[in-house]
Amino acid sequence: PGKFGKDINITAGAGTYKDPKDASIIKAASDGIITYNPNALIVEVQKLYAIPGSVDFSTGNVHVKSSVDVGGDVKTGFSITTPYDINVKGRIEHAEIICDGNLNVKGGIVGDGKQIIKVGGDIHTGYIRDQQIICTGGVYAGTEISGSIIESGDDVTLVKPDGRIVGGKIIASTKIVAGSAGNKYDVPTLLEVGVNFVHREKYLKKCELISEAHTQAETIKKKIDIIDSGLPDPGMNAAYKALKDQHKGAVEHWVIMCSDLKEIEKDYFNVDDPVIMISKTVFFGVKIKIKNLVYEVKQDMNRVMFRLNGDQIECSPIK
Numbered sequence: 001p002g003k004f005g006k007d008i009n010i011t012a013g014a015g016t017y018k019d020p021k022d023a024s025i026i027k028a029a030s031d032g033i034i035t036y037n038p039n040a041l042i043v044e045v046q047k048l049y050a051i052p053g054s055v056d057f058s059t060g061n062v063h064v065k066s067s068v069d070v071g072g073d074v075k076t077g078f079s080i081t082t083p084y085d086i087n088v089k090g091r092i093e094h095a096e097i098i099c100d101g102n103l104n105v106k107g108g109i110v111g112d113g114k115q116i117i118k119v120g121g122d123i124h125t126g127y128i129r130d131q132q133i134i135c136t137g138g139v140y141a142g143t144e145i146s147g148s149i150i151e152s153g154d155d156v157t158l159v160k161p162d163g164r165i166v167g168g169k170i171i172a173s174t175k176i177v178a179g180s181a182g183n184k185y186d187v188p189t190l191l192e193v194g195v196n197f198v199h200r201e202k203y204l205k206k207c208e209l210i211s212e213a214h215t216q217a218e219t220i221k222k223k224i225d226i227i228d229s230g231l232p233d234p235g236m237n238a239a240y241k242a243l244k245d246q247h248k249g250a251v252e253h254w255v256i257m258c259s260d261l262k263e264i265e266k267d268y269f270n271v272d273d274p275v276i277m278i279s280k281t282v283f284f285g286v287k288i289k290i291k292n293l294v295y296e297v298k299q300d301m302n303r304v305m306f307r308l309n310g311d312q313i314e315c316s317p318i319k
Helices: 197-230 238-268
Strands: 016-019 022-028 033-037 042-046 048-051 067-070 079-082 086-088 096-099 103-105 116-119 123-129 132-135 139-152 155-158 164-172 175-181 189-193 275-282 287-290 293-296 301-309 312-317
Touching: 016 042, 067 079, 123 132, 139 197, 155 164, 175 189, 189 275, 197 238, 287 301, 293 312
Parallel strands: 048 067, 067 086, 079 096, 086 103, 096 116, 103 123, 116 132, 123 139, 132 139, 139 155, 139 164, 155 175, 164 175, 164 189, 175 275, 189 287
Antiparallel strands: 016 022, 033 042, 275 301, 287 293, 301 312
């Protein structure tokens, strides 16, 4: 038998109100697009900003506080910014997109590595090429993700059975699903799962500080080595003693930050059963990363699934 559901209290947001006679009924107060925020438990009716053609020199950049519907493309160099959803019937070409809702692109997304697309909800698109994406929700592409850097707070899925990931770096919190990964030409491809994006910025900043501290300690050590090789008794040199003290302090600082990083990692890697599933072929050279463990594919494999088994990455056939 199924488990009993849990009642939730849905709030009537902007553009809506609860029926005075029946609080379980929410009505629209204006025309627009019905949206539901599952995190905040809010139902809203959002206004719609419709562009019949493309976002280009005829429209300029679009910065509005309503959902946006684009009948054509979003052309090179232009941008759309909104706290709600964006629907594009064509494709996005080398453009900047920032939205707190969902991004739906009927065609595909093509970038040049310069613009960043930031989405608070999910992304649904035909394909993604050479694009950098930061997405709080899931990323769902039809046929291809190639040469792209994608960070997803949920999962990354190639919807078509033969959908492929070629090149770039794909990072997802819970799951990556694709028909194939990499190719026979050994294009560098990294697939990573098992990270909690709520703590990602804090984790990356701490890693950066640790790297800087290590570089500082190494620089001081080189100066000490130069003095060691040139003075008969460097211990009598005041500058030498000061460098030794600086090196000791730098090393102690580095050790403390490494200890802090281990505490941050407890939250950053707190993801239940992350998995990577490749339904056809994962090619030689593809790197698989789950939490803090790395597995490099040494030979082409078919229909495989990667997940953690204790302190190692396990590769098993998909049944």
